[in-house]
Every structure is written in structure tokens, then in C-alpha cells.
Amino acid sequence: VNDGEVTIWNQVDSMVNPDIIQRIGELYGQIDFFHSRFVPLLEGNLSYNKPLTLPVDEYCTFLNVVKALGPKMVVPGSAAFKYRDELAFMNQVSFPITQDQFLRDLALFCPEVPCAPFFSGDVAHISKEEIHIDKQASDFVRVKEDDSHQITFKPHAYVPVIKTQTTDQAQYKREMEVVENFLENCLLERILNSELLGGWQHWQIVYQLEVFGQEGPQAWTVDFGRPGKPQLHKGEIGKINLYEGISSS
Template identity: 50%
Template sequence: MIKTTYIGHACLLIQSQNCTMLTDPVWFDPHWEEINVLCPSIVLDFEKVPQVDVLNISHIHMDHFDVRTLAYLRNSKILSPDVKVFAPDDDIMLEIMRELDYAEIEVVEDFRPYKVKDITLTYTPSILPKGEPPEHGFLIEDGEVTIWNQVDSVVTPQVIEYIYKFCEQIDLAHVRFETLLEGNFVFHQPLKLPFVEYQSFLKMVKMLKPKFILPGSAAFRYSDEFGFLNNFSFPTSPQQFLIDLAEFCPEVKRSAFAHGDVVEISKHGVKILPQDSDFVRTDANDKSIVEFKPVAAVPSIKTLTKEKAAHEKQRQEVITFVEEEMVDQLLQTEMAEVWLHWKISYQLEVFGAEGCSYIWTIDFSEEPKVQRGRTAKVNMYEGIACSELYGLIQKKANWDFIGGSAQYRTFHNIYKVENGGFQYYPQEKRFPQPLRVIFPNDREMKIEQFMKDVRRWKNKAPPVGISVS
């Protein structure tokens, strides 16, 4: 028998008779650049968490790879002295884990079995576009039952066919249900349920033919001042998926699965034990509701710097950058030819305190130069908080926070009119945005994004007792 406890979001504690495995631990709120929180929140008794033999990280996204939790675990007694740590072949993740004193890490390979005590782990691939960070799901079996945790992995029929070369039957599958629209609001992309992707989740279950499924790996929300993004990011819910799955493949048993629930998987079947964990439970005081409502009100961007003198200092540095440096930097990039070819009329709007913004334009149909104020034609727009543009200039900000918090927004209507001809760039495709070209989301930015959390949380005293996320 295998027992699984749902701690939160993508974090599971999986226990066989002799082995305990912890996956993607995110135990503190807020997380992911302090934008997101678990939903619903949890009450976690750190002192009662069982000792862990296997720690698994599926991929580098910050709702799965949380530096604060990993720093805490490294300094706690939760990890056994001979804990096995499994992670994908992601050089940034591996570097950060070494900074956190995880010296011995097993880099996983697709469909290679790993034996730990009485369980066998087999990692399943995610079929992603080139350039995306590697990630994995995994099979876990104890000789009696087999579980598959899809996590966030993207699978194809070929992957599912190959899974069955390693097992005869999936007794329980934790499967994807959420078609996240993260970034669509910021990049002015469609805010509607992507039917092709959503139906692929249903078809995957139909093809996989597990005995039982639980929707998993998407239980967070945007917090506080970023909460309006909840209306634009989550077009499905576990309940909706279960309703649709009952119609699509009624032969597969299914259930909701809440933080603090326990599921026992044996040769006799699957048993759900609501709120049966002795170390974690859903916070009964959390009444948060996440609704998809992409017609809801949207607050304006505003600087996050509250102190007036500090904001004025930042504003002056931003003005200097825009008016004295920006055009030269743009013309030195490979994208300059693209902007010149399309004769872009670009508008940059930098937001100060609420209701206040500063606007510049650059016309690429002639010799590019910065002008203050609006122009009659705008076909490329970027809006950003003054605090965040200042942070980019100082190399202290990152796009995960700036975009994830909607402190940056952009759109384009790229077209070119010439002597009776009309050319246009597909609106559904992203076009190179000047700020994102000057300040690329490169390795240096990503490393610093994680290292600031390493500096903040490494070697800090672990929490004692009960914590509410």
C-alpha cells in the first residue's frame, strides 16, 4: 500500500511501508516573488512532518522550487541523513541547490528506474518547446500499486504508450486540470478557456485509463494587491474538471483532493480520507474564492515605491535612462532591424503614484529619437511601474515579478502601409518588446532572482511548531 498526503499546491508526501517521499515543497506564503499564496491556505505542524527519504523537485518554476522551504528543510531534521535528492538537468536549479548545501543530487533521466528502499521511481518526460526549462512527472511503485504524478508535465500519446512499458496498470494518477493563462493579461493575449489544451487533459485521462484520478498541481492564487489577476488567470477549477471528466470518461473513478486529505492506494482500491493528516490541514478560516471573470475591473499600474523622496530619485534616473540612453541601446541590438523594417511607432508609459504617468514615444519610421508625450499612431506599447524600470536599470528586478504582478503590460498592432500595400504581423504572436530586449530574462537575471532568496533564507533558524501559510 502507498499513502499520499496532500500538503499544498504540488506538494505531496508519499509513503510506502519503508520509504517516505516529498515532492515540490512550498510551505510558506507568500511565495513566487511574494505574489502567490496557497489556496486554500494550510495549517502545517512542522514538528509532526515525517522524516523524508526522498526529496523530489520537478522543475524550476517558483511554485515548485521554493528557496525558502528548501533552506528550511536543509536545516531541519525532516530530511533523513541519507536523503536522496532528485532534480532535472537544469543548471540554474542545480547551482542554487548547491548554494543551499544540497551537495549530492541525482539528475534524473527520462524513463530510467531508480530504486530507493521498497519503491521504484521512474521519471516521465515533459514535451516542451525548445528553450523551456526541463521538467518531469514520475511513476512510483512498491510492488503492489503504481501511482503516476503528472505534475505540470506536458505529455503526448507516445509518452503514455511508453509509460505502459513500465507498468501494467496505473492505480492512481494525479493529473493536470488547469489551463493557466499566466501572462495572457500582461501580453494582451486571449483571456478565454483554451479548448484544445483543455480537451487534451481529458483525452490524456481517457488514454491513460487509470483506476482513479485526482486533480493536482494547481492550488494557489494571487495575493492582496495582485488579487485582481485571479479573475484573468484560472479558467478552470478542480470541480469543473471532475464534472467534465465524469461525462468524458465515466469509467474512471475520480474525487476532489484538498490540502490535508490523505489517500490510501492498495490492491483493494483507493480510499480518500478527508482532513486525516496529523500534520497538515486546510485552514478553515480561509474563505478565499477564485473565479474566472475576465471582464472584471482592472487597477492601473502604479509604482511600488511608497516614500516620496525615494520615488523622485528613481523617477529622475528613469528619465535619464529613457532620454539619454535608451535609443542607443535599442539600435545596438539585433532587433533594431525588425523595428525599423516595420516602422514601429513605440510608446513607453512609466507609472508613478496612482493616477500619474510619464509618456515617451520613439518613431522607427525615421531616424529614431525619443520624444516626450503622445503621438497620433501607436502600434507598440509598453507600460511599466517606475519602481520596476528603475529595478531593471539597477539589475535588481526580474521579469518573473514584474510580469507576474502585472506591473508591466504590453500590446502591439504591428502593420506597415506602403504604396497600396498593407502588411501586418500576426496579433496572436509576441513581438520583440524594447524593454525586454534591453533587459533580457537571461541566466544572470534568473540566478540573481533565486540568489536574493538564498541570501535571505539560508541558515535561518527553522520555524517551530504550527504555521499558517
């Protein structure tokens, strides 16, 4: 954003390379206020059995962008959310870097660039002469409580078992009827029409879907290694290559 006097850039989740930085410089000169990416998000890593560690190479690109861009001021500007309710455990495996850590690393890596924390409700006053931030000065939004400790990165923390959130018995019965009807009458047809079917059969994949209800889990399995048309089997067969677990609700 450029108003003719100052330029603000909110990187969001854009991947920035030297060509982009050069082009920005040609168009606007020195950036006055830069919202930088600061945390690589790992929200899908647990579900797909990927590493729960800081991707150092990706993180270093964030620092390098700030150094190459050389703005008048930089603030952390991404990943302002957290999980809640039954997904709260994801907070320990999704955010490997905090604002404070990013700012400490920036101060060591490129001390010539001023940096500061920036939260919802803070107001930045930006002019050609100076930049200063008033904490919680917004007249329409505030941080009600600093609960940042709830997203502290703890990749070996306890992961709870999947369970249904439905407590009403009548509602639970209706949900299970819908689940069982879909699995036993629709799932196999969709699998047979999938463009991935040939690959599953070639590699003789055994797929298991486990549904967690009030009485515990129930499993449905498809063995793509068996000759003939794949069949849906209720229960386990002693082997799993591809697994998914869901709640009945």
C-alpha cells in the same frame, strides 16, 4: 513514482501524447493514482491581448489523457496558486476551470475512472487493494481558509490602473531618479543593440513605454519609422504600435 507495488504519476505541466501513455503502460501497467492537469493557465493572455476564453482544444486533451490512461483513480493536480496584493485582479482572468468543473466533466466523459478533489493537506492512502483520501489529515500542512471564490473566472471584470506602491516621498523621488536615468541614458542604447531592431524599422513600429508614478503616467516613445537613427522622445506622438506600462516602483 513506483515502489514495486503501486505507481503514482504527477503530470504537472507535461504534454502527454499516445506514445507516452503506451510507454508508461509497458513499464508500469495500470497507474494507481494520477495527478492530472486540469486547467489551462491564461496568466499571460491579458498582458499580450490574447483571448480570455477557455482553450477548449487544450482542455479536451486533459480529459482524453485520463480516458486513454485509465488509472485506478485520478485527482486534479495543478495550478494551486493565486495572485495577491496589487495583482489580485489577475485571479479573474487566469484560471478558466475549477477542480469541481473538471471533476464533473470527467464523470461525464469517462465515468469508469474514479475521481475526487485533492487539496493541500489531504492524504491519499494507496495500495493494490484500495485507494482512499483522508481530507485535511496531514500533520504538517492545512488549508486555513477556502478562498477559492477569489479565483472565479470573470474575464470581463474590472482591471485597475497601474500605480506605484511606494508611498514614502523620499523613496519615490529616488525611484523616479533611477527610472529617468535608465530611460534617458541606457534604454536607447539597448534598443539599438537589439536583434529585433531591423524588424521594428522595417514595420515602422512606434514603441511607447509608460511609467506610472504618484503624479500619474509619463510616456517615452521611439518612432522606428522616422529616417535616420531612432531617437527617444519624452511624451506621446499620436501613434502606438507596441505599448508597455510599468509602475515606477
